[in-house]
Amino acid sequence: MHIIITGASSGIGEGLAKELFRRGHTLTLVARRRALLEKLAAGHEQQVHVVEADLADVPRATEWLAGAEQALGPVDVLINNAGVQIVAPATATPWADGERLLHVNLHTPLKLTQAVLPGMLARRRGTIVDISSMAGLAPTPFMFFYNAAKAGLGAASEALRGELRGSGVHVLTVYPGPVRTAMELAARQTLEDTTAARLATTGTTEELARLIADGIVSRRARIIYPRRYAVSRHFPNLTRWVMDRFSPKPKALPPAAH
Secondary structure (H helix, E strand, C coil), rough: CCCEECCCCCCHHHHHHHHHHCCCCEEEEEEECCHHHHHCCCHHHEEEEEECCCCCCCCHCCCCCHHHHHHHCCCCCEEECCCCCCEHHHHHHHHHHHHHHHHHHHHHHHHHHHHHHHHHHHHHEEEEEEEHHHCCCCCCCCCCHHHHHHHHHHHHHHHHHHHCCCCEEEEEEEEEEEEHHHHHHHHHHHEEEEEEEECCCCCCCCHHHHHHHHHHHHHCCCCEEEEECCCCCCCCHHHHHHHHCCCCECCCCCCCCC
């Protein structure tokens, strides 16, 4: 299969690339840091297409798709994984930073989905994988823009699955909780070191990648990982109470943005 992974240079995207290479798939790897993509692609030259792109540039977000299909054929799977995170009070986040996050985490995934769907529907096969976040199910204080983007992506993804039922095209929605990545570590270092934070279950990119790869094949509807966080989907009121009461605050509260 020809699988596109956005945000493939590190974190969950890198883990997915390694797992899907291992399973013999052809991959288009998309991210801003070309050197990291080329390092990841080394040894897989016959089954990879590397794209350096800034996915915050929404008007140009799909320009590379034609080249990817020319190199590796029609897109069988689109994995909307690219994401950035801001951990700060809503009033301390410059609008430009929040807008860029919304472009990367929400607007470009929706645009890419619209771009590949017509071909998938015509072929009556294909899969869209949307990497949302537990923040989409259990919004976390001090992640104003991130919550909005991930909840939006999760909602769009869940609704699209129903819309496409019977079309041959499937949608898999993924809700990662804490997973050991550079982004997760940066967020953790920003927040107070509370007992609740220390007790939070943290997963690995390797295990999550295996679950997603298996989920593509088995056409699972959604993945919540680590699994213990699935309770958040079934008991939203309890989850909201826990998040409001026990979420750690940033170590230092910056002044309001102007």
